[in-house]
Amino acid sequence: MWVDLAITLVKILFIIGVTVGFFAPILTWVERKQSAIMQDRIGANRADILGFTAIGLFHCIADALKMFTKEDFIPEGANKILHTLSPIIAVVPAILTFAVVPFGGQYTIFDNEVNLVISDLDVGLLFVFAIASLATYGYVIAGWSSNNNWSLLGSMRTASQMISYEVTMGLTIVGVLMVYGSMKLTTIGAIQEDFFKWGLFLQPLGFFMFLAASIAENKRIPFDNPEAESEIVAGYFTEYSGLKFGMFFMSEFIEMVTIGAIMTILFFGAWHIPFLTTTTLLGWFDFLGTTGSNILVMLIQVGVFFSKVVFFIWLQMTIRWTLPRFRYDQIMKLGWKILLPLSLVNILVTGIVILVLN
Amino acid sequence: MAYYVNRNIKMTWWEKIYLPEIIKGMIITSRHFFSNLFGFIPFFLGTQKERKIMTVYYPEEQVQYPIAYRGRPVLAQNEDGHPACVACGLCEIACPAYCIHIEPGENSGKQNQYERWPDVFNIDYAICIFCGNCEEACPEEAIFMSDDCEISMLDRKKMLYTKEQLLTPVADLQKRIEFTRNMYAKWNY
Ligand code: SF4
Ligand code: SF4
Numbered sequence: 001m002w003v004d005l006a007i008t009l010v011k012i013l014f015i016i017g018v019t020v021g022f023f024a025p026i027l028t029w030v031e032r033k034q035s036a037i038m039q040d041r042i043g044a045n046r047a048d049i050l051g052f053t054a055i056g057l058f059h060c061i062a063d064a065l066k067m068f069t070k071e072d073f074i075p076e077g078a079n080k081i082l083h084t085l086s087p088i089i090a091v092v093p094a095i096l097t098f099a100v101v102p103f104g105g106q107y108t109i110f111d112n113e114v115n116l117v118i119s120d121l122d123v124g125l126l127f128v129f130a131i132a133s134l135a136t137y138g139y140v141i142a143g144w145s146s147n148n149n150w151s152l153l154g155s156m157r158t159a160s161q162m163i164s165y166e167v168t169m170g171l172t173i174v175g176v177l178m179v180y181g182s183m184k185l186t187t188i189g190a191i192q193e194d195f196f197k198w199g200l201f202l203q204p205l206g207f208f209m210f211l212a213a214s215i216a217e218n219k220r221i222p223f224d225n226p227e228a229e230s231e232i233v234a235g236y237f238t239e240y241s242g243l244k245f246g247m248f249f250m251s252e253f254i255e256m257v258t259i260g261a262i263m264t265i266l267f268f269g270a271w272h273i274p275f276l277t278t279t280t281l282l283g284w285f286d287f288l289g290t291t292g293s294n295i296l297v298m299l300i301q302v303g304v305f306f307s308k309v310v311f312f313i314w315l316q317m318t319i320r321w322t323l324p325r326f327r328y329d330q331i332m333k334l335g336w337k338i339l340l341p342l343s344l345v346n347i348l349v350t351g352i353v354i355l356v357l358n
Numbered sequence: 359m360a361y362y363v364n365r366n367i368k369m370t371w372w373e374k375i376y377l378p379e380i381i382k383g384m385i386i387t388s389r390h391f392f393s394n395l396f397g398f399i400p401f402f403l404g405t406q407k408e409r410k411i412m413t414v415y416y417p418e419e420q421v422q423y424p425i426a427y428r429g430r431p432v433l434a435q436n437e438d439g440h441p442a443c444v445a446c447g448l449c450e451i452a453c454p455a456y457c458i459h460i461e462p463g464e465n466s467g468k469q470n471q472y473e474r475w476p477d478v479f480n481i482d483y484a485i486c487i488f489c490g491n492c493e494e495a496c497p498e499e500a501i502f503m504s505d506d507c508e509i510s511m512l513d514r515k516k517m518l519y520t521k522e523q524l525l526t527p528v529a530d531l532q533k534r535i536e537f538t539r540n541m542y543a544k545w546n547y
Binding site for chain 2: 034037038039040041042208318319321322323329
């Protein structure tokens with residue numbers, strides 16, 4: 001009982017540490033640096049501690065300090081309570097999704113079964129989408145409560161975009177569910193031990209549609225109409241400053257990690273190395289004893305999982321710095337007239353193939 | 359109702375399915391990304407002198423500005439330390455921003471000496487728009503645009519440069535003098 005509790009606590013701390021403590025600040029730096037390098041520039045490198053710049057890594061600290069010390073401004077006529085509440089509503093679901101995201105398999109450590117997922121829900125996948133769409137409330141309330149036309153426009157765009165793409169996302173997931181026959185993220189991950197069972201090969205169309213839909217959900221370029229700088233200032237967070245702005249910012253980066261993690265689990269072989277099953281790995285390190293080999297394999301597979309997540313983050317950043325923004329009607333057209341029928345076709349084809357193979 | 363602009367762009371079906379073209383674009387950007395990423399390493403190891411990225415670390419590194427560059431205007435100072443300016447006031451008139459202030463001084467008729475010179479010659483860089491009209495107007499090759507653009511100050515009053523601050527030895531201005539001679543065809547008739 002106490003051991004279980006301790007293990008769960010460690011897992012929670014690990015996930016929060018990795019997402020909020022590591023990825024969110026580091027990604028602000030990665031975003032700048034990657035865009036710079038892609039555009040043949042150098043990027044942020046001036047923040048230094050005692051003349052030591054560490055290729056600009058201290059900008060994360062400088063950013064955080066700036067966010068903390070800036071004036072927290074609430075505009076006149078704004079609804080103070082909702083204005084304060086909405087960044088929290090936006091950031092909490094982003095972190096909460098990680099409760100069901102497995103970042104490793106099952107290992108035996110000191111006779112304890114350690115399952116590297118905080119809560120192994122049977123409806124894990126549904127939970128992810130249910131919670132992720134809660135964040136929409138944060139954005140909509142933010143736009144409504146700040147008494148600003150741009151914010152309101154931004155939040156309306158967020159709402160319509162989220163609804164449109166949630167449909168595609170849900171239908172894409174149906175294909176994945178039909179292939180794997182489970183909603184449990186751990187099961188889906190475990191099935192992909194076989195390289196040829198990766199979602200990328202079983203659901204190639206689903207992969208691309210899910211990628212597009214999830215980027216649209218995260219409101220990043222090319223789907224960043226809700227915060228389109230050139231049209232509506234900054235969209236729903238126009239009136240935010242200081243730490244509250246930082247929270248919106250953070251939720252975007254954490255959602256990037258979430259998307260990376262979900263994509264990895266559904267389509268990219270979760271924590272598995274291609275052609276290397278967990279049993280093979282355990283066999284290699286057999287000389288370390290059960291616990292030793294399990295710990296080593298655990299470290300390797302968690303590392304593999306997070307490198308895949310990093311790859312997806314890189315992919316999202318590359319897309320963000322390559323493509324221009326869609327027009328609003330183009331987004332709606334893409335969502336309802338192209339992605340939605342395609343995802344239905346995807347389900348149909350998947351069903352036929354499964355029927356024929358059985 | 360959305361308003362459609364007909365740009366007469368005919369897309370082939372290959373472009374219309376959108377994905378291949380996107381991937382093409384992303385290959386280009388990622389090519390830059392990786393070549394720059396790994397291009398950095400030899401530079402930092404010191405095995406390669408030239409960096410691929412052309413960004414200049416400004417205060418530490420500086421580039422030579424082209425000779426046509428118009429920085430702050432300066433007064434030419436002859437080899438004997440005297441300003442070349444004769445205080446004719448043409449630059450003062452030519453200046454569209456009215457930022458030049460001249461008070462002339464002249465000698466009392468002694469032979470073989472400078473006849474006129476500016477006693478006071480002020481240029482207020484806070485007002486100057488770096489147009490180069492003063493240089494063009496000057497008949498004596500006495501005022502030139504230098505390549506110095508670092509004249510930011512914390513106090514506006516300090517941006518009013520006096521004659522002593524403006525004087526620059528003519529030897530330092532040689533290139534610019536030649537350039538203006540070609541440009542404005544001065545002294546070439
Ligand atoms: S550069 Fe133009 S504005 Fe400046 S002093 Fe000369 S004439 Fe006046
Ligand atoms: S700088 Fe040239 S134009 Fe101006 S007063 Fe002197 S001689 Fe005349």
